[in-house]
Amino acid sequence: MFYDKQKDEFIVGFRGTEGFWNIDTMQDITLSLNGNIQSSSLLEFLEQVNKIIKNKHKRIIFVGHSLGGYLAQMALIYCDIKYKDKLSFSPNEVYTFNSPSVYGWNFPNIAIF
Secondary structure: OEEEOOOOEEEEEEOOOOOOOOHHHHHHHHHHOOOOOOHHHHHHHHHHHHHHOOOOOOEEEEEEEOHHHHHHHHHHHHHHHHOOOOOOOOOOEEEEEOOOOOOOOOOOOOOOO
16 A cells, blocks of 8 residues: 555555466466455455545545456445445545456446546
8 A cells, every 4th residue: 555645645556466376376266266265354454444544535546457456346345335334435446457357246337538
């Protein structure tokens, strides 16, 4: 997590898969089968972010690549829908690169500019 003083915004980065034979690869395989082993860790992380981001009016950006992109999408769902009552912030923007899609959630149509 980074804070840009000039733009007065937080940037939360989610790391992607690194290497082939590791837990991240197993997570990628699990995601392709419509599962998720990292959801409880993600909620714990977002609760820590929630403590740091005390001012809800600051801009917040989530960004991630590969598995990190999936986690950035899930973090949006957690903040806006699933754990809205526990988390007092929501990202203004989410950027993902080469990430698996999130199954089972009805996202609104997204325009790419």
